[in-house]
Each structure stands twice: as C-alpha cells, then as structure tokens.
Amino acid sequence: MNRSDVIGSLVLSGYALGRIAAQDAGNDAPAAQWRVLSLLEQSGPQRVGALAASARTTQPGMTRLIGGLERDGLVLRSPDPDDSRAIVVDITPTGTAAISAWRVEFRETLAPRFADLSDDDWAALNRAAEILALRAADEKNHEKTGETR
Incomplete structure (x- = not known):
C-alpha cells in the first residue's frame, strides 16, 4: 500500500468502525448528532453556518438537527455575543454527559474486536x-x- 492509500484506508476504516460500533451497541442516534456534539465540545459555541460547514452538511439540515438536539436538552441556542443578530449553539451539561457516555459505549463495544492484538x-x-x-x-x-x- 502506498502512502496516500494508507491515509485513505485509515479514514475509511475509522468510519466503518464507527458504523459497526453504533450497530453493535444498538445506538440509533444519527452519527451527525455525535459529530455536532463533539465539535461543540472541542471548539466551543459556534454559529449554525460554521457547524454546518464543519460537519459537511447544509445549513437547513444543520438547523433541523440543532432543533432536535435543543429539544433533547443537548444544546442551547443563544444570541452571539459579537453580533446580536446572529445565534450561536453551545453544548449543555446534558450534551457533554451524552457524548461522554457515547464514547464509553463506543470503546466498550469495539474493545472485543481488538482483544487479540499483540503489544x-x-x-x-x-x-x-x-x-x-x-x-x-x-x-x-x-x-x-x-x-x-
């Protein structure tokens, strides 16, 4: 495998492992939900347009996703402190707990697939x-x- 093939293989394998973990765990939450919560946890409050660009989705699609996350208490929309005409989205403590629990579930679900690896x-x-x-x-x-x- 050449160098650029290795990078592509790593990325695609990572996506595949994410799908496998979600299926094995019976987690029916959309992957986009976890991406958005991770982005907010790592980068702090963001505008919907910036989130959409980071998650590689449309702004209307992100607006719908944010609406569901807000109804579930995972994110909170508020006025942008730098521009009162704009809205920023931030993760809530409930959202932080949810992403943390998902990461534990993800690790525990995948761990048996790697149990036989050598040092x-x-x-x-x-x-x-x-x-x-x-x-x-x-x-x-x-x-x-x-x-x-």
Whole structure:
C-alpha cells in the first residue's frame, strides 16, 4: 500500500468502525448528532453556518438537527455575543454527559474486536492515533488563524 492509500484506508476504516460500533451497541442516534456534539465540545459555541460547514452538511439540515438536539436538552441556542443578530449553539451539561457516555459505549463495544492484538500492534495503533490527533489539531489551528495550505 502506498502512502496516500494508507491515509485513505485509515479514514475509511475509522468510519466503518464507527458504523459497526453504533450497530453493535444498538445506538440509533444519527452519527451527525455525535459529530455536532463533539465539535461543540472541542471548539466551543459556534454559529449554525460554521457547524454546518464543519460537519459537511447544509445549513437547513444543520438547523433541523440543532432543533432536535435543543429539544433533547443537548444544546442551547443563544444570541452571539459579537453580533446580536446572529445565534450561536453551545453544548449543555446534558450534551457533554451524552457524548461522554457515547464514547464509553463506543470503546466498550469495539474493545472485543481488538482483544487479540499483540503489544506491537497496540504500539502501532497508539502511534497512529497520536499522529492522527496531531494532524487534526494542526488543521484546527490553521482554521482558527485563517491560514491556507
């Protein structure tokens, strides 16, 4: 496998594992819900348009999703402190607890699939996870500063 194939394989495998975990756990919440809660937890309050762009969905679709999350008490909409005409969305304590519980469920559901890995395999996965986390953090820093690549 060449280098660009490895990156693609990692990303696609990650998506597949997410679907498997949701199916195995019987979690019927849409993946978009967890993406939005994760984005809000990591980046803080955001406008609906910014959330839609980050989650790669339409603004009307994000507005509908946010409405459901708000009804469930997972997010809260409020006026943007920098522009009173705009609305920002933030995660609530209930939303933070929900995403935390989902991550535990996700880990516990997938753990048996990896139980037979050797120490060397775990070391390789750990290093891959570190590299991916660094690249994701690097991308977030570029987004915040407005730098282009």
